Amino acid sequence: MVEEKPSKKRASSTEEKMRFLVEALSKWRVVEPWWQSERDPYRVLVGLLLGNRTSYALRQRYLPKFFEKFPSLDSLLEASEEELVEALRPFGLYKLRARMLRELAEKIAALGGLGAFLSLEPSKARELLLSVPGVGEKTADIVLAALFGKEVFVVDTHILRIAKRLGIVPSGSDLYEARRIMEPLIPRDKRIRVHLALIQLGREICRPRRPRCSECPLRPVCEYAAKKQLGASLSSLVARRASGPL
DNA sequence: TTCCTGCAAA
DNA sequence: TTTGCTGGAA
Numbered sequence: 001m002v003e004e005k006p007s008k009k010r011a012s013s014t015e016e017k018m019r020f021l022v023e024a025l026s027k028w029r030v031v032e033p034w035w036q037s038e039r040d041p042y043r044v045l046v047g048l049l050l051g052n053r054t055s056y057a058l059r060q061r062y063l064p065k066f067f068e069k070f071p072s073l074d075s076l077l078e079a080s081e082e083e084l085v086e087a088l089r090p091f092g093l094y095k096l097r098a099r100m101l102r103e104l105a106e107k108i109a110a111l112g113g114l115g116a117f118l119s120l121e122p123s124k125a126r127e128l129l130l131s132v133p134g135v136g137e138k139t140a141d142i143v144l145a146a147l148f149g150k151e152v153f154v155v156d157t158h159i160l161r162i163a164k165r166l167g168i169v170p171s172g173s174d175l176y177e178a179r180r181i182m183e184p185l186i187p188r189d190k191r192i193r194v195h196l197a198l199i200q201l202g203r204e205i206c207r208p209r210r211p212r213c214s215e216c217p218l219r220p221v222c223e224y225a226a227k228k229q230l231g232a233s234l235s236s237l238v239a240r241r242a243s244g245p246l
Numbered sequence: 247t248t249c250c251t252g253c254a255a256a
Numbered sequence: 257t258t259t260g261c262t263g264g265a266a
Contacts, residue, residue, distance in 0.1 A: 048251090051251055052251065052252050052253085053249095053251075053252050053261090053262090054251075055250045055264080055265070056250085056251075057250095057265070058264065088262095090262095091262080091263080091264095092250085092261080093252090093261055093262050093263090094263085095262085096253080135253085136253050136254080138251085138252065138253090139251095142251085155251095156252085157249090157250070157252080158250095158251055159251080175252080202251080208249060208250080209249080
């Protein structure tokens, strides 16, 4: 941990930026959790696990095909290794994922099925999820949010990128440091909505490449946008001087 | 080329 | 702390 220098106080603090962010995003767009309209907890679970490190487009396209082949936890258990790998191939990371889904299915089956899993204490469910190879804290916690109603704020790649651009977290932060900083600054009942809204923002506007800053509701508190604006002003000034009379 | 709603082995 | 895993899309 680095000591925070009081002299380094910025015009807009992390706390102020987070307040703005929560406010702006709830006005920007109301994003309903997709897992609320999905009744089948098996699909929620698998959808979340396969969402990791996978683009939205890929998931939209191939997840329905996957569920056609494997509509239930039991179907995962009955499948051969090759069948599972084949169905997972378009998602990438298929060997790891085949093993992950297989082991998850086995552990839940050993427990007595999905119903038994869902009636676990959340902390026990988290433990089970973390014992599955390929499932880490980020994934376990988003499953707890979706299936156990935990009001957590989970940081993923999109949210980390946005937080760094805004200047809310240090540039070297990982998912977990960003979460430690941001989660306490979001009211519990808004954490899921803010999480989902940020992911959508990251996909559509604050994209990895060529972000659409002019359309961004968080622009007023964004360091990246401010720098970009400054850069644009300077270069247009230089261009004008260069093309102007002597 | 880089990156994708990470994770774990090295 | 770094690197491999993965095919597909931009």
